[in-house]
Amino acid sequence: MTKKAFQAESKRLLDLVINSIYSQKEVFLRELISNSSDAIDKIYYKALTDDSMTFNQSDYYIKIAADKESRTLNVSDTGIGMTAEELEENLGTIAQSGSFAFKNENELKDGYDIIGQFGVGFYAAFMVADKVTVISKALGSDQAFKWESEGADGYTIEPVEKAEVGTDITLQIKENGEEDDFDQFLEEHRLKSIIKKYSDFIRYPIKMDVTKSKPKEDNEEEYVDYIEEETINSMVPLWRKNKSELTQEDYENFYQDKHFGFDKPLTHIHTSVDGSIRYHAILYIPETLPYDYYSQDFEKGLELYSSSVLIMDKCADLLPDYFSFVKGIVDSDDLSLNISREMLQHDRQLKLIEKNITRKIKKELETMVKNDREKYESFYETFGRQLKFGVYSDFGANKDTLQDLLMFYSSTEKKLVTLAEYVERMPEDQPYIYYATGDSYDRIEKLPQTEMVADKGYEILFFTEDVDEFAIRMLMSYKEKEFRSVSSGDLGFEDDADEAESKEKEADNKELFTAMKELLTDKVKDVRASKRLKSHPVCLSTDGDISLEMEKVLNAMPNNQSIKAEKVLEINVDHDVFQALQKAYDGDKDQLKLYTHLLYNQALLIEGLQVDDPVAFTNDICKVMVP
Numbered sequence: 001m002t003k004k005a006f007q008a009e010s011k012r013l014l015d016l017v018i019n020s021i022y023s024q025k026e027v028f029l030r031e032l033i034s035n036s037s038d039a040i041d042k043i044y045y046k047a048l049t050d051d052s053m054t055f056n057q058s059d060y061y062i063k064i065a066a067d068k069e070s071r072t073l074n075v076s077d078t079g080i081g082m083t084a085e086e087l088e089e090n091l092g093t094i095a096q097s098g099s100f101a102f103k104n105e106n107e108l109k110d111g112y113d114i115i116g117q118f119g120v121g122f123y124a125a126f127m128v129a130d131k132v133t134v135i136s137k138a139l140g141s142d143q144a145f146k147w148e149s150e151g152a153d154g155y156t157i158e159p160v161e162k163a164e165v166g167t168d169i170t171l172q173i174k175e176n177g178e179e180d181d182f183d184q185f186l187e188e189h190r191l192k193s194i195i196k197k198y199s200d201f202i203r204y205p206i207k208m209d210v211t212k213s214k215p216k217e218d219n220e221e222e223y224v225d226y227i228e229e230e231t232i233n234s235m236v237p238l239w240r241k242n243k244s245e246l247t248q249e250d251y252e253n254f255y256q257d258k259h260f261g262f263d264k265p266l267t268h269i270h271t272s273v274d275g276s277i278r279y280h281a282i283l284y285i286p287e288t289l290p291y292d293y294y295s296q297d298f299e300k301g302l303e304l305y306s307s308s309v310l311i312m313d314k315c316a317d318l319l320p321d322y323f324s325f326v327k328g329i330v331d332s333d334d335l336s337l338n339i340s341r342e343m344l345q346h347d348r349q350l351k352l353i354e355k356n357i358t359r360k361i362k363k364e365l366e367t368m369v370k371n372d373r374e375k376y377e378s379f380y381e382t383f384g385r386q387l388k389f390g391v392y393s394d395f396g397a398n399k400d401t402l403q404d405l406l407m408f409y410s411s412t413e414k415k416l417v418t419l420a421e422y423v424e425r426m427p428e429d430q431p432y433i434y435y436a437t438g439d440s441y442d443r444i445e446k447l448p449q450t451e452m453v454a455d456k457g458y459e460i461l462f463f464t465e466d467v468d469e470f471a472i473r474m475l476m477s478y479k480e481k482e483f484r485s486v487s488s489g490d491l492g493f494e495d496d497a498d499e500a501e502s503k504e505k506e507a508d509n510k511e512l513f514t515a516m517k518e519l520l521t522d523k524v525k526d527v528r529a530s531k532r533l534k535s536h537p538v539c540l541s542t543d544g545d546i547s548l549e550m551e552k553v554l555n556a557m558p559n560n561q562s563i564k565a566e567k568v569l570e571i572n573v574d575h576d577v578f579q580a581l582q583k584a585y586d587g588d589k590d591q592l593k594l595y596t597h598l599l600y601n602q603a604l605l606i607e608g609l610q611v612d613d614p615v616a617f618t619n620d621i622c623k624v625m626v627p
Contacts, residue, residue, distance in 0.1 A: 004088075005154040014123055014152050025180075028128055029064075029191070030198035031121030032075045032169060034309055036062045037202045039079020039167060043139060046080070061205040064195070064232075066186045071173045073129075073185060078166040081138035087147040087157055091122065091134065126151055128185050129171035135160055136167040192232050201237035201308035201331075208232055237308055239280040239331055243270050255284055258303070260327035263287040266379055269328075269364050277352050279332035283361065286327060289382050293325065300324035302357075305331035317350045322390025322398060323361050325383050330357070358401070365405050369418065377416055380407050388471040396474040403475060408468070409441055411450070411460040419478045422459060431492040432484035433477075435461040437469055437549035439608055448536035448606065449486040455534065456493060460486060466553040473545075487541045487548060489568065491532065505529040505573050512585045516569070519596045523567065523612070530570035537577035540603045541568045548607050569600055594620055 006014065022028075040060045047055035063076040082090060125132045130150060137144035144162030149155035162168075174182045184190045188211060195206055210230040213223040238246065238254045251268045255261065265284040272280045283302070292298045300321070301314030308331060318330055335349055368376040380387075387406060391399045407416040412425075422433060434453050438444035444462045453460055463469055472483050484492060506513070506529045513527040520527070525543055533539060542548055544566040551565040571578055577599070584591035601617045604610070611617050 003154045003156050006152060014126065022124055022127065025127045026185075026194050027198065028124040029075075029185075029194050030309065031124045033062055033064075033195070033199045033202060033206060035122055036075060036077035036079055036167070037199075037204055039077050039081070040204050042080040046139070057204070061207055062202070063207045064191060065209060066188065066191060068186045071175075071186065073171045073173055073191075074168060075171075076166065076168045078164065081141070081165050081167055082134075082136040082145075083138045083141055084143075084145045084157055084159075086138065087134065087136060087145055091147050091149075091155065125169070125171050128173055128182055130174050131172040133170040133172075134167060135162055135170075137162040137165050139165050141165075195232045198310045200233045200310075201235065201240075201305065202233055203235055203308065205231040205235060206233045237280075237305075237331065239270065239272075239282045239329060240308075246270070251282070251284075254282065255327075258327075258329070260284055261286045261288070261290070265327075266375060267364060267368065269360050271356075271360055273356060277332060277334045277349050279330055279334070279353055281328060281330045281353075281357060281360075283326050283328035283357065285361075285364070285379060285383075286325060287378075287382070289325070298324075302327070303329040304335075305329060306335045307331075307333050311335070315350070317347065318354050318357060320354070320358055320390070320398065321393065322387055322402060323358060325386060326361060362401060362405070369405070377407070380405075380416065385465055385467060388465065388467045391471040392467060392474050399475050403478060406471075408435070408461040408463065411436075411445065411454065411462060413459070417461075422461065423479050423481055425459060426481070427457070429493070430456075430458050431482075433461065433481050434458055434484055434486055434491075435463055435469075435472065436486045437463040437547065440464060443608070447486070448533055448539040449541065451534040451536065452532040453486050453491065463549070466549075466556075469547060469549050470553070473550075485542075485547055486532075487539075489541055489543050502529060502531045509573065509582075512582065513571070515585060515592065516571075516581075516596045519593050520569065520600055523600060524569045525566040527569045527571065529573045533570060533572035533575070535575075537572050537575040538599045538603050538606075539570050540607055541570055542566055543568060548609065552609065569603060571599070594623055598624065 040062075043053075043060070044055050044057075047053040060078045063074075065074045065076075066072070067074075132149055134147040135144060136147070144160050145157055146160040147155060147157050173185055174180070176182050188208070192208065192210075195208075199206060207229055209227045211225050212228050213225050216222045216224050238250065251270070252264055255265050255268075261284075264287055266287045267285050269281070269283040271283075281302075290298060299314045299316070300319055301312070301316040302318045303310060304312040304315035304318065315330070319326055330353060332349075332353065365376070365379070368379065384407060387402050391402050391406070404418065404420060407418055408422075409415065410417040410422065419433070426433075436444045436447055436450050438447060441462050441464065444450065444460075444464070450460055463472070469485075475483065477483065484490075509529060513529070516527045517524060530539065532541075540548060542565045546554075546563060546565040548565050548567070551563060554563045571581070577595075581592065581595055581599075584595055597616070598620050601611045601620075604612075
């Protein structure tokens with residue numbers, strides 16, 4: 001028996017397969033099982049085109065068997081088998097794929113596809129084996145053949161006896177190394193785990209002899225082990241079943257089986273698309289936030305299958321970041337995979353799927369807003385923050401997608417409302433969508449700045465999360481209505497008479513306001529007579545793009561750049577406090593300084609901002625208390 005050498009290119013490719021192409025050694029089993037599944041598919045296809053053949057699916061299976069003593073792992077199938085020439089062609093020349101040739105020569109039907117396309121998956125066995133032996137008997141042949149190789153040195157082919165059609169692959173598992181644990185591939189529980197992970201939905205049974213225990217007949221307190229053949233894989237994936245066949249419990253059980261979360265899913269989406277790219281998907285919106293969701297450890301992504309074989313645990317490209325909380329699977333027969341089947345060659349296909357999935361998720365959420373408000377509010381309390389981040393991120397590229405999913409607490413409705421609901425209720429004379437920011441609904445409601453807007457009967461949206469105002473600033477407007485903060489210098493509804501009166505008060509007290517501004521040095525941009533205050537003596541407003549709330553958020557970040565809003569101290573000239581200011585200005589400059597700093601610090605505290613010098617502030621209070 002003469003050993004045949006691999007071609008020079010094949011030797012180099014074999015070295016790549018063993019050392020570089022696959023990121024995890026465990027995928028060797030996925031590759032061998034996929035090849036076995038292909039071999040059975042070929043018989044199925046021949047039965048479709050050959051009237052003399054029948055295909056009874058119960059006769060076809062894949063069998064996995066490990067022997068710790070001999071350190072061998074066997075993968076057998078009842079598939080189409082290979083002749084000596086096919087062994088030579090498919091295994092003797094690396095990257096010569098029999099499956100790929102079969103696929104090109106035949107038009108596959110009934111949803112069957114051939115997984116193997118590159119002819120290198122088989123050689124993944126050499127990542128874990130010192131020697132690989134293949135004994136195969138082809139359909140319609142009386143002779144079986146054995147192909148054997150210990151790696152790059154070459155291979156042998158010789159005739160052997162084999163009773164049944166099919167292929168037996170035996171791996172001589174390597175000894176453990178300093179960093180490599182090869183014993184795991186002889187362990188029953190580990191093999192079952194790998195099969196469930198990668199090949200759970202192969203359409204043919206994957207069988208193993210499994211060790212089980214039962215009580216002794218004469219003593220129920222003692223147990224005896226016995227061997228029983230067990231089918232490890234589920235075979236028929238849930239996503240390929242008709243929705244009409246499935247119950248809510250089926251979807252929830254699948255969610256639990258796939259370990260998508262410890263909660264129950266809030267809702268699910270089951271879709272099948274047959275267009276320019278075909279795929280099936282089951283998507284879940286969880287009920288609770290993953291514990292690590294806002295940490296660097298969180299990995300977004302859906303499980304990606306190709307022809308029911310797991311390709312990626314977390315395919316991040318299938319979801320936009322703003323829907324990163326979605327769990328589930330996508331299975332497509334049309335993906336262009338790379339040589340290791342671990343990555344995709346063409347992202348155009350993924351982009352098409354991602355675009356469709358994004359549209360489906362959005363539609364499901366919009367339906368929930370309209371038809372199941374309680375459920376949507378529960379979802380929004382958990383994941384609304386992520387939607388707002390989505391509006392703000394990527395320079396607002398996704399704002400049109402997400403704006404109708406946003407909700408904020410309403411000053412008049414006393415509950416969460418959508419922007420569409422707010423605009424629908426707006427009086428004709430209301431120029432803007434008004435909002436106010438603060439730490440809580442109760443605190444915002446008590447802000448002096450809300451008085452004038454509320455007195456006009458206008459609804460105010462309450463922003464309590466740090467991302468809220470950033471998102472709204474990026475959104476800019478909704479249905480041609482601009483957003484406007486109640487702390488803005490221009491609220492947009494002062495009439496000419498109010499404007500004239502305000503300017504008159506400003507002019508009458510110009511010297512006083514100038515003196516107060518000088519006392520506050522660089523703390524404020526200006527001191528003005530307020531057009532918005534009713535019962536409160538003082539408040540802060542802003543000029544420019546940075547609001548008071550944005551200043552708080554930006555300065556709380558690790559890379560604090562001491563960003564400051566352009567603050568304006570507004571004084572209520574109709575309040576008793578203003579008379580005290582006028583009196584102090586006319587006769588006691590020290591008193592004016594004391595009152596000015598007290599009012600400024602009071603305005604800071606109202607906004608939830610930190611007082612610059614708490615000790616000085618308390619001393620000023622004491623000065624007022626003690627004549």
